[in-house]
Amino acid sequence: MHLKLMAVARADPVPEGVPYAFEQRVMARVGLLGSVDPWAAWGTVLWRAVAPCLGLAFVLCAVTWSSGAFGEAAPPLDDALESTLLAVTDAGSEAW
Amino acid sequence: MADSLHVDRDDTELIECIRKGEVEVFAELVRRYQARVFRTARRYARREDEVEDIVQEVFLKVHQKLEGFRGDAPFEHWLMRVAVRTCYDFLRKHQRSRECSFTDLSPEEDDWLERYQGAPASAPEDAAAARELVRRVMEHLSPAARLVITLLEIEERSVKEIASLTGWSISLVKVRAFRARAEMRRVLGRLARDRYL
Numbered sequence: 261m262h263l264k265l266m267a268v269a270r271a272d273p274v275p276e277g278v279p280y281a282f283e284q285r286v287m288a289r290v291g292l293l294g295s296v297d298p299w300a301a302w303g304t305v306l307w308r309a310v311a312p313c314l315g316l317a318f319v320l321c322a323v324t325w326s327s328g329a330f331g332e333a334a335p336p337l338d339d340a341l342e343s344t345l346l347a348v349t350d351a352g353s354e355a356w
Numbered sequence: 357m358a359d360s361l362h363v364d365r366d367d368t369e370l371i372e373c374i375r376k377g378e379v380e381v382f383a384e385l386v387r388r389y390q391a392r393v394f395r396t397a398r399r400y401a402r403r404e405d406e407v408e409d410i411v412q413e414v415f416l417k418v419h420q421k422l423e424g425f426r427g428d429a430p431f432e433h434w435l436m437r438v439a440v441r442t443c444y445d446f447l448r449k450h451q452r453s454r455e456c457s458f459t460d461l462s463p464e465e466d467d468w469l470e471r472y473q474g475a476p477a478s479a480p481e482d483a484a485a486a487r488e489l490v491r492r493v494m495e496h497l498s499p500a501a502r503l504v505i506t507l508l509e510i511e512e513r514s515v516k517e518i519a520s521l522t523g524w525s526i527s528l529v530k531v532r533a534f535r536a537r538a539e540m541r542r543v544l545g546r547l548a549r550d551r552y553l
Contacts (some may be wrong), residue, residue: 261544262537264472264494269510270487274398278409283386286415290382300423344494 367431382405386415389432399506400405402491405522410446433520440507440521447499465489465534496543499534508533 279285365373365384373381379472390411397410417438425434462467464485483506494502519526 261472262540265486265490265544266505266509268483269490269494270512271489272490274395276395278390278394280406282390282408282411283383286386286390286412287380287383289412289416290419291432 368427371425371431372420372426382419385418385431389435390415392432393435396436396439398441399510400447400502406446406450414442415491417442437521437523440503441523444499444503444522449500451499461492462488465492467482478504493540493543493547496546497536497539500532501539504529504532504536505540508536 367385367388370381370385371399374385383464390498392482393411393414394407397407397414401407412437418435418480421438464483464487465488468483468485468489494505497505503522504518507521508515513521515526515529518524524532
């Protein structure tokens with residue numbers, strides 16, 4: 261039965277008829293969508309933003325370096341944590 | 357008429373023009389291949405409005421993805437790949453319950469089945485009832501099974517062609533073909549059972 265039905269399907273010609281002016285309908289939709297792929301446009305915007313962002317980062321680094329902030333040694337982490345916690349308790353005791 | 361300027365250009369030239377911004381040239385590509393895409397879509401959708409929606413979607417996708425067309429294969433192959441995948445998406449979106457029975461066969465379909473059971477060779481392959489029966493059976497298949505059976509057994513494409521059209525690996529096509537045939541046998545078994553209930 262399977263083979264018979266497949267033979268029937270193969271013998272059944274599929275029409276190639278196209279509705280009148282179908283390509284105009286497609287072109288109308290193409291016009292609505294625009295010719296720009298939205299993801300491609302988004303990618304283009306991101307790439308264009310790379311150069312200004314890098315420039316800004318460079319300028320900020322230069323300003324920070326020239327201000328001498330990089331020359332100062334940062335306090336050890338445990339001292340900084342201790343002073344932060346003590347500051348909180350000191351503030352609390354003052355409040356009471 | 358401006359449209360006639362593009363008739364003698366090949367697909368590569370048309371695609372170049374479209375990429376340069378001559379969007380109206382896309383209409384010539386649509387005109388060249390719309391009949392072929394309609395023929396493909398009619399294998400998977402019954403209603404003409406659904407067929408038109410599928411074909412329109414195929415060309416919209418083609419237009420949107422044209423920048424990514426590298427030209428490794430002829431444009432027609434790439435277009436048919438988009439068409440087959442769009443038809444598959446349509447089948448998946450419009451899956452009906454496949455548990456429906458075959459108890460509502462028309463008298464003509466019943467007659468054809470009787471003739472087939474009496475003498476298989478005598479049942480005509482060009483009978484409208486037979487075509488309707490094929491349509492019913494195909495609608496009971498899962499989307500993947502229906503796609504594989506249509507490409508492999510009705511359109512008689514090779515496994516390699518099917519893999520290229522669908523984006524599936526060759527081994528996946530073979531597995532799906534095996535499962536599709538088993539599914540078809542189950543559906544035909546149900547057809548036989550439901551007739552005699």
